[in-house]
Amino acid sequence: MAQPAADSPGNDSGVFLDSEFRYALFPAFYGVVFAVGLVANASALFVLRRLRDAKAMNEIRIYMTNLTVADLLFVCVLPFWIDYYARRGDWVFGEVLCRITGSMFFVNTYSSVLFLAIISFNRYWAVTQPLDAAASDHRRRGILVSLVVWAVTVGTTVPHLAEPGLNRDVHSNATRCFEHYQQREEGTKRTVLATHFVIVGLFFLVFLLVAVCNVLIGRTLLAQRQTQAGRKRWGLKKYALWMVCVVVLVFVLCFVPHHLVQGPWAMAVLEYGDLGPGRGSG
Secondary structure, eight states: OOOOOOOOOOOOOOOOOOTTTTHHHHHHHHHHHHHHHHHHHHHHHHHHTTTTGGHHHHHHHHHHHHHHHHHHHHHHHHHHHHHHHHHTTTOOHHHHHHHHHHHHHHHHHHHHHHHHHHHHHHHHHHHHHHHHHHHHHHHHHHHHHHHHHHHHHHHHEEEEHHHHHHHHTTTTTTESOOOOGSSSHHHHHHHHHHHHHHHHHHHHHHHHHHHHHHHHHHHHHHHHSHHHHHTTTTHHHHHHHHHHHHHHHHHHHHHHHHHHHHHHHHHHTOOOOTTSTOOSSS
């Protein structure tokens, strides 16, 4: 994540690349996500709390609780961004809240991605090694892994909390939060662009892990259906198979589209290649 540079009234270099559709789409979309996410994740926390005495659910419950907390924190910052886009990209909440909400948006998004990946791998292990999973109590491991996830995601944003997050767009007279990348120097632009592509690359590696784990889980569950014991417990396994589909669907719908366009969008905003405004015209 990179911070935009402050805009100088006398600096007219770089035209802010904007998209009119986001001012109509994002407030409505984030509003739906806020309403549904708040209710769904609060309900999930209630259910997970009722499962706190189930030893077999110990480690997976820790991961699911952390995933739910990450989602709730993400939902809690959405009202600020709904207002931001409703005002056509004009931030009115001050410097401190810009830094905090911008950082939380990043932290909670990638915490959710990592916890979904960990849950997928944990379920793969439970399906392929059921006796080991049933006999083991990995509460300490669950806590340690969760702490590492939070430390990594929060740690990547800490340096940016000390830098300015707001700048003035002289063309629209709006106060931008975490935007106006094109005002940076060329060396900084290359660093920002490289960071975006590293994030995208790492995301698709995690997505590949999730996809492989869930395909193997589905194949194992379907294979177990052919046995007599598997047919007797098919109701439970069918539920597990449905959960596999849900995890993959959440990844595909919530995270993949953003990461597919993140690279080209960063190139366009930073005015690299033929994607930037005013380029490729001769």
